[in-house]
Amino acid sequence: MAAEPNNNQAANRRVIGKLLLTVVAMFGFGFALVPLYDVFCAVTGLNGKTGSQVADFKNMQLDDSRKIKVEFLASLNEQMPWEFKALQDSITVHPGQPAKVDFIARNKTGRDMIGQAIPSVSPGIAASYFQKTECFCFTEQLLKAGEEKVMPVLFIIDPSISEDVHEITLSYTFFIKPGTEEAGSRVITSSVSKTLANHTK
Amino acid sequence: MSAVIEEHHDDHHDHKPTGIGRWLFSTNHKDIGTMYLWFSFTMLFIGGALALVIRAELFQPGLQFVEPEFFNQMTTLHGLIMVFGVIMPAFVGLANWMVPMMIGAPDMALPRMNHWSFWLLPGAFGLLIESLIMSMMGMGSAPNFGWTFYAPLSTTYGxxxxxFFIFSVHMMGISSIMGAINIIATIMNMRAPGMTYMKMPIFVWTWFITAYLLIAVMPVLATAVTMMLTDRNFGTSFFDAAGGGDPVLFQHVFWFFGHPEVYIMILPAFGIISQVVPTFARKKIFGYSSMVYATSSIAFLSFIVWAHHMFTTGMPVATELFFMYATMLIAVPTGVKVFNWVSTMWKGSMTFETPMLFAIGFIFMFSIGGFTGLMLSIVPADFQYHDTYFVVAHFHYVLVTGALYAIYSAVYFWLPKWTGNMYDEKLGKVHFWVSTISVNVLFFPMHFVGLAGMPRRIPDYNMQFAEFNQMATIGAFVFGFSQLILLWNVVKTIRGRSTVKATDQVWEGAEGLEWTIPSPAPFHSFTTPPTVK
Structure with a gap:
């Protein structure tokens, strides 16, 4: 084998070619994980992401034999200067019973801003049964300087949800729409971490 | 007898380039192997120094020596340097030296690529360490997000x-991929006539499989850091929920690389132990083919267990069960290997030279690390152990007393072949015993504080953990400084004064092609391929 260098060169080239192809394919596979992950999570509801579409609830039957407590969390991304909260902490509903809650957001700054709320449902297995018929998270929200806005969420819990689920937490985080933040948001971040460091001293 | 052959070699083939150019421009597998090993040894002392900073800070509760910000940089760079700068280059160095000699090849298949893959490393680590030096000079922070660089710590808050870190990881990745391609090409195309796949030494086999793992997962690591790069600088939102991304995705991509990576760091160690144990037990390895199949099974399983690092991210029970059972399954082929080593020793006529001591130390202490790994794989238990010092104890048992001990075993085992001189056996034994006692004083108490709930990567801790932490710190300093014994022994052996010359076979029970060539191994070996019966 080793005695014939010419054969070896050809064989080496074949090996290099195949392996480089594998490298490129795996590099691509890494990126393919992004859509794969989204599809996987959309099908299984694993990461607590709820549908971003208006749900269809015509065929849902009211199941008044059990109750589910739905709690609401409203939080802000640390770069988001708004005020944001839910008007109720929680409500208790029957599966299949439409319900409405109000959230309130206020733009404290002196400029018009666009925000986007990202919902998350916990436990993750409840996410695909938590159907929203109206939500401020379906669209971007424009708040003028100093404006306050009451934003409703209409939802219904699919009665086919597992009997084990007794409590559901719906959380929203408001983000500045990427690209519309003020320049120097990195500076804010690093000053936050400096404050933290000083705090621990 | 060998004198005649050697003179012949000297005349025609053994023209070594001289001076610094020999090292800067070398494409010789032995020189490149040597450079890899010295690079790794240097990084071991740098990474070790960072570990001692961590241990010094943890000697007492409260903050003593460093700020929390700097402590975070220490844990991050210690991990990165030890994983990518010590263990991996040391194994590649050993592969460079030994694979061609073990399969009867004159050199690696692609010598120039070999040269390139080594010389990327000093650049990559120069960049990483430069950021630490700049941090110490007060010019911003070095990477401080842990060696796993989870988003958003490394993206939004990095x-x-x-x-610098991203570019450095890209360079290390390219270096590893080229090294792996080279090793696969060498093993596939350069074996001596008669050396069938199932006659290859186990070290060659384990490296063959490791190289495939590298090819499969280093590109995925490159993807992860590329996504970080674009998230940080080019406005993408792969890991940013504000733009529709998901930080948990980062953990999936990272651990899809990260779990096979831990087998990349242990399979070559299995190979080394499978060479050393038969030599000093003076028996053939027990269950050769089961070793090969066990290694392949471990490599396959390593791709379907990654989410066991993420049990606490909120996965559904079914997924957790899958990853738990798949993880436990790995204990089966690993157990096959451990039992094969023990069976090889069974009724062998054993002697306990330094390489064998480190090999037995490996088998014993790696098994401890394996068992704690099994404990961590149990989902309900993992919720308690996650991110505590128990995890730190676990992976240091498999990486220090596992991978590093195997590398030490290999260095003592093959050093006489490389230099032509026997190392100082007494010094080697002192190195082993001081290291083994101190490494257990260092890492064993971490199990206890971890089970009691001490979190990892935090510079301060509750009073109740003080005694065990003091023990660990004392162990750390003894262990750290006892590695200077190895440095002294290696330098002494290379200089060759006051040491015994090594024979060609070196060890009485040694079998294999690398022991048929003279000691020290000539600059060019097997220019005409040997025939393997």
């Missing part, structure tokens, strides 16, 4: 030096 210091400016994160971009």
């Amino acid at each position: 210091p400016d030096s994160t971009d």
Whole structure:
């Protein structure tokens, strides 16, 4: 084998070619994980992401034999200067019973801003049964300087949800729409971490 | 007898280039192997120094020596340097030296690529360590997000030096991929006539499989850091929920690389132990083919267990069960290997030279690390152990008393072949015993504080953990400084004064092609391929 260098060169080239192809394919596979992950999570509801579409609830039957407590969390991304909260902490509903809650957001700054709320449902297995018929998270929200806005969420819990689920937490985080933040948001971040460091001293 | 052959070699083939150019421009597998090993040894002392900073800070509760910010940089760079700068280059160095000699090849298949893959490393680590030096000079922070660089710590909150880190990881990745391609090409195309796949030494086999793992997962690591790069600088939102991304995705991509990576760091160690144990037990390895199949099974399983690092991210029970059972399954082929080593020793006529001591130390202490790994794989238990010092104890048992001990075993085992001189056996034994006692004083108490709930990567801790932490710190300093014994022994052996010359076979029970060539191994060996019966 080793005695014939010419054969070896050809064989080496074949090996290099195949392996480089594998490298490129795996590099691509890494990126393919992004859509794969989204599809996987959309099908299984694993990461607590709820549908971003208006749900269809015509065929849902009211199941008044059990109750589910739905709690609401409203939080802000640390770069988001708004005020944001839910008007109720929680409500208790029957599966299949439409319900409405109000959230309130206020733009404290002196400029018009666009925000986007990202919902998350916990436990993750409840996410695909938590159907929203109206939500401020379906669209971007424009708040003028100093404006306050009451934003409703209409939802219904699919009665086919597992009997084990007794409590559901719906959380929203408001983000500045990427690209519309003020320049120097990195500076804010690093000053936050400096404050933290000083705090621990 | 060998004198005649050697003179012949000297005349025609053994023209070594001289001076610094020999090292800078070398394409010789032995020189490159040597450079890899010295690089790794240097990084071991740098990474070790960072570990001692961590241990010094943890000697007492409260903050003593360093700020929490700097402590975070220490844990991050210690991990990165030890994983990518010590263990991996040391194994590649050993592969460079030994694979061609073990399969009867004159050199690696692609010598120039070999040269390139080594010389990327000093650049990559120069960049990483530069960020630490700049941090110490007060010019911003070095990477401080842990060696796993989870988003958003490394994206939204990463210091400016994160971009240095990203480039550095890209370079290390390219280096590893080229090294792996080279090793596969060498093993596939350069074996001596008669050396069938199932006659290859186990070290060659384990490296063959490791190289495939590298090819499969290093590109995925490159993807992860590329996504970080674009998230940080080019406005993408792979890991940013504000733009529709998901930080948990980062953990999936990272651990899809990260779990096979831990087998990349242990399979060559299995190979080394499978060479050393038969030599000093003076028996053939027990269950050769089961070793090969066990290694392949471990490599396959390593791709379907990654989410066991993420049990606490909120996965559904079915997924957790799958990853738990798949993880436990790995204990089966690993157990096959451990039992094969023990069976090889069974009724062998054993002697306990330093390489064998480190090999037995490996088998014993790696098994401890394996068992704690099994404990961590149990989902309900993992919720308690996650991110505690128990995890730190676990992976240091498999990486220090596992991978590093195997590398030490290999160095003592093959050093006489490389230099032509026997190392100082007494010094080697002192090195082993001081290391083994101190490494257990260092890492064993971490199990206890971890089970009691001490979190990892935090510079301060509750009073109740003080005694065990003091023990660990004392162990750390003894262990750290006892590695200077190895450095002294290696330098002494290379200089060759006051040491015994090694024979060609070196060890009485040694079998294999590398022991048929003279000691020290000539600059060019097997220029005409040997025939393997």
